[in-house]
């Protein structure tokens with residue numbers, strides 16, 4: 001059984017796992033019944049400069065089912081709704097122009113649906129693109145087809161990798177999981193302001 005507990009404040013100075021356990025027990029769950037604690041969101045409350053806190057929403061897997069109706073702020077866990085767009089009937093081949101974030105994820109989804117897309121990208125692969133960009137920075141020699149904007153991974157490769165889209169999409173969770181599966185830091189799954197960074201992005205794009 002999995003339950004959800006939101007808005008737990010823990011001072012950044014303290015042992016986070018220990019304090020989270022204490023909070024769970026305070027809400028009426030026995031320590032020996034806790035199997036796993038996972039973060040679903042983590043933000044920072046720095047309004048009081050002398051007492052900065054992490055604010056957690058957590059998911060707790062319990063070894064045995066418990067009646068949570070009488071427990072304070074303990075709620076049942078709900079699975080994320082899966083989106084599952086299908087391709088139109090009769091489509092066999094798709095051409096995708098550009099291997100930026102949009103093109104790469106479109107290609108991935110099409111592959112999952114059993115359709116083999118061809119991705120056309122005007123720029124170079126990440127490693128070659130890196131050298132071309134170095135040359136641009138050192139000698140101002142611009143390659144119009146392969147540069148900070150164009151090439152494998154698109155503008156995304158040399159972005160800062162702050163993962164904010166300001167849109168709500170059922171694919172959001174899948175995209176975060178794919179990024180982690182391909183080398184991004186696991187904490188982007190729960191950080192309130194998830195951030196990958198250009199160095200890691202280059203690896204993720206290649207993978």
Ligand SMILES: Cc1cc2nc3c(=O)[nH]c(=O)nc-3n(C[C@H](O)[C@H](O)[C@H](O)COP(=O)(O)OP(=O)(O)OC[C@H]3O[C@@H](n4cnc5c(N)ncnc54)[C@H](O)[C@@H]3O)c2cc1C
Pocket residue numbers: 097098099100101102103120121122123145149150151152153154155156157158159160161162163164165
């Ligand atoms: C410096 C910088 C920092 C950024 N930082 C962030 C950030 O921190 N967080 C964030 O969310 N966003 C950031 N962005 C924005 C983000 O990078 C873009 O929103 C994202 O890359 C858009 O993805 P896309 O796939 O739609 O397009 P693009 O990434 O632009 O990809 C398009 C691809 O198509 C290719 N292409 C174009 N024309 C052709 C053609 N005729 N034939 C073949 N290929 C072609 C290009 O070479 C390119 O690879 C940043 C952007 C820049 C430039």
